[in-house]
Amino acid sequence: MMGNRSVFGLFAIALFCLVVAAQPSRADNTLVTDISSHLISVTSDFTGTDLLLFGTVTSSEGSLPADKGDIIVVVRGPKKNVTVRKKERVAGIWVNTRAIEIAKVPGFYAVASNRPVTDISSTGTLERLKIGQHRLSLSAKTTPLDVQDFRQAIVRQQEEVQLYTSNQSAVYFLGTSLFRTSIHFPANVPVGNYVAEVYLFQDGELVSAQTSPLFIKKFGIGRRIFDFAQSYPTLHGIAAIIFALIAGWIASALFRKD
Amino acid sequence: MPVYLPIAEISVNLFLILGMGGAVGLLSGMFGVGGGFLMTPLLIFIGIPPAVAVATGANQLVAASVSGVLAHWRRGNVDFKMGTVLLVGGIFGSGLGTWIFALLKDAGQVDLLISLSYVLFLGVIGGLMLVESVGALLRSHKGTVKRKKLHQHYWIHGLPFKMRFRKSKLYISALLPLVLGFFVGVLSAIMGVGGGFVMVPAMIYLMGMPTSVVIGTSLFQIIFVTANVTLLHSMTTQTVDVLLALLLMSSAVIGAQLGTRIGAKMKGEQLRSLLGLMVLLVCAKLAFDLILTPDDLFSFRLLEGVN
Numbered sequence: 001m002m003g004n005r006s007v008f009g010l011f012a013i014a015l016f017c018l019v020v021a022a023q024p025s026r027a028d029n030t031l032v033t034d035i036s037s038h039l040i041s042v043t044s045d046f047t048g049t050d051l052l053l054f055g056t057v058t059s060s061e062g063s064l065p066a067d068k069g070d071i072i073v074v075v076r077g078p079k080k081n082v083t084v085r086k087k088e089r090v091a092g093i094w095v096n097t098r099a100i101e102i103a104k105v106p107g108f109y110a111v112a113s114n115r116p117v118t119d120i121s122s123t124g125t126l127e128r129l130k131i132g133q134h135r136l137s138l139s140a141k142t143t144p145l146d147v148q149d150f151r152q153a154i155v156r157q158q159e160e161v162q163l164y165t166s167n168q169s170a171v172y173f174l175g176t177s178l179f180r181t182s183i184h185f186p187a188n189v190p191v192g193n194y195v196a197e198v199y200l201f202q203d204g205e206l207v208s209a210q211t212s213p214l215f216i217k218k219f220g221i222g223r224r225i226f227d228f229a230q231s232y233p234t235l236h237g238i239a240a241i242i243f244a245l246i247a248g249w250i251a252s253a254l255f256r257k258d
Numbered sequence: 259m260p261v262y263l264p265i266a267e268i269s270v271n272l273f274l275i276l277g278m279g280g281a282v283g284l285l286s287g288m289f290g291v292g293g294g295f296l297m298t299p300l301l302i303f304i305g306i307p308p309a310v311a312v313a314t315g316a317n318q319l320v321a322a323s324v325s326g327v328l329a330h331w332r333r334g335n336v337d338f339k340m341g342t343v344l345l346v347g348g349i350f351g352s353g354l355g356t357w358i359f360a361l362l363k364d365a366g367q368v369d370l371l372i373s374l375s376y377v378l379f380l381g382v383i384g385g386l387m388l389v390e391s392v393g394a395l396l397r398s399h400k401g402t403v404k405r406k407k408l409h410q411h412y413w414i415h416g417l418p419f420k421m422r423f424r425k426s427k428l429y430i431s432a433l434l435p436l437v438l439g440f441f442v443g444v445l446s447a448i449m450g451v452g453g454g455f456v457m458v459p460a461m462i463y464l465m466g467m468p469t470s471v472v473i474g475t476s477l478f479q480i481i482f483v484t485a486n487v488t489l490l491h492s493m494t495t496q497t498v499d500v501l502l503a504l505l506l507m508s509s510a511v512i513g514a515q516l517g518t519r520i521g522a523k524m525k526g527e528q529l530r531s532l533l534g535l536m537v538l539l540v541c542a543k544l545a546f547d548l549i550l551t552p553d554d555l556f557s558f559r560l561l562e563g564v565n
Binding site: 042043044045046047080081082083084085086087088089092093094095096099102105107149150153154156157187188218221222223225226229230233234236237238239240241243244245247248249250251252254255 | 260262264265267268269317318320321322323326328329366367369370485488489490492493494498500501503504507508511512515548549551552554555556557559560
């Protein structure tokens, strides 16, 4: 948790410096944002959920901005290391033959904006802020020539299960300063610490940014079963066997013919 | 109606799971097998991670075999002595199987191991069963049923450590059920099956046990081996999903009771040829999946969290 927080802090400082560095002489707009909920509970009937993310753009004098600029919203899930394997045909059957370990793959990644991100800012800036699932920094431990195929495989498969999405619902401006978007979290969303980032661009330049934490946790009976299985694997195994013995006995008693 | 499975960590449709459990239970009751060889591949087909499918399948089989064995016990069709010897082998075998499973899971080859094991065993056993039972059906139609000799002597009967199994009317080497139990235990841990589809033919054709006690005895042994597999997988890989197992159990035991009644009305040869056919179908499906070019050559697996 500590490590997590310090990384978070560094990130915030880096962002702040970035924002300060990007401050030109003219009066700039700033952001105020929030999410409809900072905690998503995954219970046994969890089928996915939508979060509303909203905010306002205000000019530095506190008045309504003359030019509201562009908004990009990014939600990143907990990062994990993954092993990507590639199948090849060996003696007629398909076998995993090659494996590459790729570090810090976000388990969830969603981006939303009021117009295509490439129209909003330069590729260099987007690259630096890691905006867009194809600009994630997926660093591989080994780098063979086709390492890009392995990286793309992750993005492709995460897109298929809707864990990586872009512009599922675009950012809408309501009036001159209020904006909103909703981010969809599917049923298979990984639990952990998330971060929602909101970037304000003006004429292709980043002028303001805000991050808010977001937690996805398991709750209810499902959570208790999961915790129990992890903390007391032996007891869990014995309990599973006892349940099975009882279920079998009950069934047999119910259907006894005499 | 979706249900979130806490260990598999996915949402599944409640009625799909119950329906699958019921259907597999019905077939297992009809044919007197645990049905693991159908349940595990079906679970994998609907997206349950293979490791969870195997471990949970074993858990569900505990319930299925308990309800089956009680029925056979009441009719006096369980050879407890034979079952115990099989069981001793089975405990060691399932220990080895779980170890191999965990090893290959780390190497990323466990799915291949599961598929290959299924194709190999289902292919051989299904083929043998089909050939034998169709032959028997043809013979019975011609009305030239040869009376079998009460005892046939092979090299098997020359093995040491002979034991008397009264219920099975056998006097054979204890090594035979020990090795068979061990082998089936390995399969049980790797494939999430009870192993009835290997054990039952081996008991009939290899050991010469009377058909009437074969199923009850194999079920008796399967209870303990699958319980051991459940415990070992729970301890080493934490892949037993109790909620999934309970859902499967509740529908499978009902299906099995109905199946037993249907099965009792059918002839042994008919049952065996149908079972052989079914085993071959599952085998063919799995073999095709190994040979056909997959939609995506890449797959990825999460390692420990880094944050």
